[in-house]
Amino acid sequence: MSKRKITVALTGLNNTDNPGPGVPVIRGIRESGEFDARILGLAYESLEPAIYMDRVVDKTYLVPYPSDGTDVLINRLLEIHKKDPIDVLIPNFDAELYAFMRSEKILEKAGISTFLPTLEQFEERHKSNLPDFGKKYGVKVPFSKALTRADEIEDLKKDFEYPLMVKGKFYDAYLAYNTEQVRMHYNKITAKWGLPVIVQEFIKGTEVNVVALGDGKGNTIGAVPMRKQYITEQGKAWAGITLDDKKLLDLTDKVISGMKWRGGMELEIVKSFDNELNIIEINPRIPAWVYLAVGAGQNLPEALLKLALGEEVKPYTGYEVGKMFIRYSNDLITDVKEFEKLSTQGEL
Amino acid sequence: MQIKKNIAVSETGFVFDPTSGESYSINSEGQEIMVLLKDGKTAEEISETMCAEYEIDKAGFEKYFYDFIGMLRQFQLIETED
Structure with missing residues (x-):
């Protein structure tokens, strides 16, 4: 059976010591027995390593950060789509998902398929909404509180015992042993990710993660x-x-069927010493370690592609x-001409 | 006292717990005891086997044996009563 030709655009090409999921997702797609994919890399920075890696992306386009505005990002994507048609788009960062979810209809109308969570799903699993999430779905979560003002830090001792976790709304998590440390991390996080900053009860135990894919109907694929x-x-x-x-x-299964989760997800769980499972985070996309799932027999990136194309997936x-x-x-050697081309023309 | 069913004990003394992902290295005597436990032998039977095989008396062996069992329990490699 010949493989189906398909063009997939994706982000997350920053294969650094804090890697994005782009490269492992591409590796999964490349190993698919069903698809012969042309991969378009969407890079936010000219030095994202995957741009220059052999047999990873076929073509790279620079795109503006979502913080420049959803319209700016989507217009650039549509401009790319016009000259290099995209069949499926796989965003791989939490911070950009909002822009793509909001523009799902526009993308669909243009012929670009996605398979993303709904805005409601995205919002309710937010770190700041975790206590409500735990109650709604009957799962154990750590007690947490969203801070929007620095003067709330002093009052934390009323509700929390130290140490506690201080987390950014998208990324970054620090353990703090006292008020001063919370203040320090609060400042660092707000400068990088804005507000709110989430303060979470610290649960002692072993951290385990699950990569999963939901079909949007309540089934775990x-x-x-x-x-x-x-x-x-960095905790990676x-x-x-x-x-x-x-x-x-x-x-x-309980989380995916309860939420009818649509798309890739990563559950971050702490197994306490008495074997209780506490969900500490739900990331709304495939994690950077997804290639382990591919290696273990579940090609989740391939399954995600099929779901995006509207196909039934067993x-x-x-x-x-x-x-x-x-x-x-690994040290990758390239020529400045490559870097120059991407920097000046916005594509490589 | 039963070693959890899914615990893998290799001939080289490598023990892998697939539930926690933890792995351990044990010496040949420990490996022998693990195999006997997996075969469902009682503490009494294991003591008899080991004392017959090695130059150690029952009291001496049991001191080390229950230390070892305590460690297996601590690492959650033994089935709990419930």
């Missing part, structure tokens, strides 16, 4: 749990292993337990 074995200073997994834990899969029923991933860094 695939789910693979992983424990980080090696963690960078540098090595991990797939787990055999039915409780984690049941919890994932749920995966298993995966290999004990599969590991180990990241590595």
Whole structure:
């Protein structure tokens, strides 16, 4: 059977020590038995490594940051689509999702398919809404509070015990042992991600993550749990292993069926010492370690593509337990002419 | 006292817990005890086997044995009663 030709545009090409999910998603698509994909990389910066990596992207276009305005980003995307038609768009950053979700109809009208969560789903799983989320879906979550003013920090001791977690609305999480440390992290986070800053109860235990894909009708198309074995200073997994834990899969099913989640997601869970599962974050997109799921037998990026094309996808029923991933860094040599072309013409 | 069913014990003494993702290395005597536990042997039977095989008396063996079991329990490698 010949493979179907398809053009996929995606973001998340920053394959750094805090990698975006772009490269592993592309690797999954490249390994698909069904698709012969042409990959268009959408880069926010000229030095995102995947732009220059061999056999990763076929063509790269620079795009403006979502903070420049949704219209500016979407117009650039439509301009790219006009000369290089896109079949499916896979956004890979939390911070850009809002712009793409809001523009889903415009993109669809132009012929660009996506498979994204709804705005309601996106909002209710926000870190700042986690306590309500826990109540609504009957899952354990840490007590948390959203701060919008620095003078609220002093009062935290009324509701929290130290240490506690201080988190940005999209990224970054720090452990704080006292008011001064909360203040320091609050300032750092607001400068980078704005408000609110989320303060969360710190739960002692082992952190485990699940990558999953929901079909928007309440079905889990695939789910693979992983424990980080090696963690960078930024808290990112540098090595991990797939787990055999039915409780984690049941919890994932509960969240996906309850929310009727549409698209990729990552559940960040802390398993406390008494084996209670606490959801500490729900990321609304495929995580950077998704290639472990592909390696363990669930090609979730391929399944996401099929869902975006409106096809029925049969749920995966298993995966290999004990599969590991180990990241590595590499020095890629390229010529300044490549960098020059991308910087001046906005494409490569 | 039962080792959890999904715990893998290799001939090289590598123990892998697929629920937690943790792995451990144990020496040949520990590996032998793990295999006996997985086979469903009782503490009494394991003690008899090990004392017959090694130059150690029952009291001496049991001291180390229950230390080892405590460690397995701490790492949640043993089935809990419920």
